Amino acid sequence: MKGIDQRVEAFEDQLRKAGLRMTQQRRLILRVLAQADDHPDAKGIFTRAFAHDPTLSLSTVYRTMKVLETQGAIERHAFEDGVSRYEHADQAHHDHLIDIETGAVVEFSSPEIEALQAKIAAELGYEIVRHRLELYGRKTRPARRKGVRKDA
Amino acid sequence: MKGIDQRVEAFEDQLRKAGLRMTQQRRLILRVLAQADDHPDAKGIFTRAFAHDPTLSLSTVYRTMKVLETQGAIERHAFEDGVSRYEHADQAHHDHLIDIETGAVVEFSSPEIEALQAKIAAELGYEIVRHRLELYGRKTRPARRKGVRKDA
């Protein structure tokens, strides 16, 4: 497991360079995000962080998420229900498969699909700046144990 | 081009079978949707319909969109800004490419991508129920001509 503290420190420098400050609440929220293995929304992050600092406010979470996003420290996704969910951005690009029964989110990536997207866009006279690909499905049978790679 | 009136009539039957009613406002909204070549949101639909019936209310638009959606008469999409946009569903499945500069929406479809999606889901032990694929991009500049250079 990579050092959370190191990442927080690195981010602290990044903030300073932008004329921003590393506050206790930002540190706390960063830590919560680094430890999350799911895709929590603002309220979820707030709840977890609030347990460590009962003075934290929800608006600070929202404001912090915005800062972290513009700093490139996290990614924001809005799935079907419309609420923003966050995940920290130190991982490779990937898309999401959402279990419509449990709400579980599985990450995956497909260079082939990316290539096709670029090709399609080019044919339409566009270059892709970003994209959103979400699969909504339900479990068929237990996934095979071998040969299945879900990059997380 | 299929007749709008015919589609409205067909839908009227469909509604009746579901124990629902074809009201003036639903007729009007359907007409507005059938004539739309873009992906208007509730307010946009309301504005256009309101011009023909100043007694119409925005909540009726929302309620109608919900009815139309569950009846399969329209599709609802929520792009990056989060607001629901609608298009009527008498066309083949397609995904969307959104021009991040103009907001224009281009439709496209790719059987190859669909196939890949199914394959990926299967590998993860899932079957796809629906998906969302949106490309956000900008128009590529037309190829430069010799000696002609537009500085930006």
Add this chain to the structure above:
DNA sequence: ATGCAGTTGCAAACGATTTGCGATAAATGC
């Protein structure tokens, strides 16, 4: 025509997110 739902318009309620404001606390300089 009559009557029972399904529908409507209106305003109030909603839930997620944002923002104005005075108070607080990080950086910076001394």
Add this chain to the structure above:
DNA sequence: GCATTTATCGCAAATCGTTTGCAACTGCAT
């Protein structure tokens, strides 16, 4: 360390898109 500047915080109020309770209304089946 200690003061100074100003980014940030907590809180409550404000937005915004969308939903809903309710009383009046209107399809439409009989």
